[in-house]
Amino acid sequence: MSQDRIAVIVGSLRRDSFNKKLALALEKLAPPDVSFAYLPIDDLPLYNQDDDATPAESVTRLKDGIRAAQGVLFVTPEYNRSIPGVLKNAIDHASRPYGQSAWLKKPAGIIGVSVSATGTAMAQQHLRNILANLNMPTLGQPEAFIQANEDLFDADGNIGPHSQSFLEGWMRNFIAWVRAFAVATGKAG
Template structure:
């Protein structure tokens, strides 16, 4: 049985981030041949093209973790109708220098949660535009704009019963997407 390593990029640094909880809970819905590694992005310096020739160790680790992965999972909040700056910073670091993007060709899933009624719909659309430019094949359907409300997670941190069938379906589609594109 093949093993699939998934690099998870959570676009929130907040200690009690709903999106970090979602990323952790989603990983439990995947089959046993999938493993998920949340990549640290908070320690990255601000992207500066002047540093491309001598990137920080945190940038080298990020790019190495992405290169080692068979797929990507982006779990992002929505800040001011777009993606958080820390997520954009990580994307920029791993896509540079020009022509040496670590993201290229890696199959991805995009999901997120927020307390708003539309979840993270606009942030996800902005992220999809960026990923399209970076040649990252991204799962288009089903979309998942998850509202963070009571019952999304149970007391153990798993997906709650009200959202379980939907998010299991999303994960099943994501797994199939990665297997199709990671071959």
């Protein structure tokens, strides 16, 4: 059985990140023929166009991981009503040099969790604008603005019962989105 590979980029570097926990819990909701590759962004240098010709190994690893995937899952917190700088740095690295973007036509999903009542709504909107510019078809519906509360995860790190049905549906839609683009482009796992 072939595997569909999803590149996962978590926009938080925090050791006990809610978003990393959400990514790991969402992975458990995916079909067994889908694999997840977590792409680290904590060791990327600050983007500098002068380095485009000789990228750091961490940049090459990031771009290779994106290219090897059928889709990309962004799981991001919201910092000051936008995406974290570390996530924007990773996006910039993988989009350069001009004409060699690893993001091009990769289907994407965006989700995030925050203690805020609005979840990560603003960060997701800003990220959607960036991904549109990168020509990444991004799942529009259902949107998922998740608030961290004591019921979101169970004791084993799984999605809790109050959110499970919604997030299972979100994951089904995301995987179907990725697969539709893989079939359309002849890049099915």
